[in-house]
Amino acid sequence: MNRFERAIQILDDSVGGPTTPVSFHGPFWRGLTRNEFVMKKVFGLPLVIVGDGSKSNLIRALKGELPFGADIPGRPEADFNRMPSGRPAVSSENIAFLEKWIDEGCLEDELVSVAPLTWRKTNAPVASSRTDDIWFVDPLTGWAVNSDGNIIKTTDGGDSWTIQHSAPGAYLRCIGFANANVGWVGTLSLNRRLFHTTDSGATWTRVSTLPALAPVAVCGISVVNDQIIYASGTNRPTDSHRMRDFVYATIKTRHVRSRPKPKGSNQ
Numbered sequence: 729m730n731r732f733e734r735a736i737q738i739l740d741d742s743v744g745g746p747t748t749p750v751s752f753h754g755p756f757w758r759g760l761t762r763n764e765f766v767m768k769k770v771f772g773l774p775l776v777i778v779g780d781g782s783k784s785n786l787i788r789a790l791k792g793e794l795p796f797g798a799d800i801p802g803r804p805e806a807d808f809n810r811m812p813s814g815r816p817a818v819s820s821e822n823i824a825f826l827e828k829w830i831d832e833g834c835l836e837d838e839l840v841s842v843a844p845l846t847w848r849k850t851n852a853p854v855a856s857s858r859t860d861d862i863w864f865v866d867p868l869t870g871w872a873v874n875s876d877g878n879i880i881k882t883t884d885g886g887d888s889w890t891i892q893h894s895a896p897g898a899y900l901r902c903i904g905f906a907n908a909n910v911g912w913v914g915t916l917s918l919n920r921r922l923f924h925t926t927d928s929g930a931t932w933t934r935v936s937t938l939p940a941l942a943p944v945a946v947c948g949i950s951v952v953n954d955q956i957i958y959a960s961g962t963n964r965p966t967d968s969h970r971m972r973d974f975v976y977a978t979i980k981t982r983h984v985r986s987r988p989k990p991k992g993s994n995q
Contacts, residue, residue: 731829732762732836738822742790742812752813753789766834771808778834781827786811790818790826852880852889861902863911871929873900873913881929893932895920901947906954914946914959921946922959943967 729737739757740746746758756770768775776784789796792803792810799809810817829835852859857875864870868885877895882888898917905911913923913932921942922935943961950958961967 729839730836731839732765732834734839735765735826735829735834738818738826742818742822743815750812752809753811762834762836776830776834779831781830784827784830787823787827787830790823792817850886850889853878853891857899860900863903863905865905865908869908871903871905871911873903875899879903879913879929879932892929895923895932901945902949904949904951904957906951906957910954912949912951912957912959914949916945916947916962918944 736757737746740748740755743750743755749755753770756768756775757765760768766776766778770785773785775786781787785796788794789808789811792800792806794803794805795807797803797808797810798806799813800806812818852872853874853876855874855876855878859872859874862870862872869881869883870886871879871881871892872889873879877898877900878891879893879895879900880889881892882890895915895917898915898920900913900915902914903911909926909928911925911929912935915921915923920934921938921944923932924935925932943959944967945962945964946959947962948960952958
């Protein structure tokens with residue numbers, strides 16, 4: 729079925745079927761080609777404006793917008809009944825289909841049915857605690873990290889996963905990539921807080937050049953490019969605040985220094 733045929737089907741269904749008699753406006757859509765349909769006039773009004781569904785009289789009639797809606801209470805200014813006259817209104821979903829069809833040129837292209845999206849289980853390993861983060865560089869290629877120290881990778885959009893690297897005893901918390909080759913993994917393990925790869929995850933190297941005030945664990949990563957990333961610590965109350973205390977102290981010092989002197993003060 730193409731989209732023009734679906735449009736005709738919607739109009740037939742609105743009156744009870746393709747053979748149901750139709751009074752008032754009549755079954756004006758039946759037996760027409762696509763070109764005849766877009767040139768059709770009903771009550772002297774053009775049926776559609778190709779490329780502009782909202783202003784097309786077909787859509788206005790189905791919605792009961794002026795000059796249609798004379799059969800709707802409180803609409804004395806309307807000249808014609810809403811379509812289909814004397815029957816339940818067409819669903820908003822079907823009207824939206826017709827409006828979009830007109831917007832896109834009243835094409836006779838094939839109607840593509842899209843299956844509803846569903847969730848399904850993959851073959852990714854089940855972690856003893858959690859799989860905490862995931863990162864895709866394109867629709868097919870991505871990585872995930874879990875609490876068992878596993879970095880897993882997919883190259884088919886998540887249909888299948890393989891363990892690419894394992895760091896036993898490390899809780900891998902977050903992952904981020906700058907491109908298909910360069911990426912980082914943050915962990916909750918003090919002596920292995922950050923890993924780095926430059927070969928698409930084939931090898932991972934522990935980053936040993938963290939600053940003295942770096943968080944005791946890395947729970948979040950924001951990648952700017954292959955040279956710059958930002959990493960954040962945990963919200964565990966037992967962990968040292970590290971960078972947060974340093975930044976707060978800096979801001980507080982600047983704020984104190986910038987306070988205006990009280991009037992009459994020599995200090």
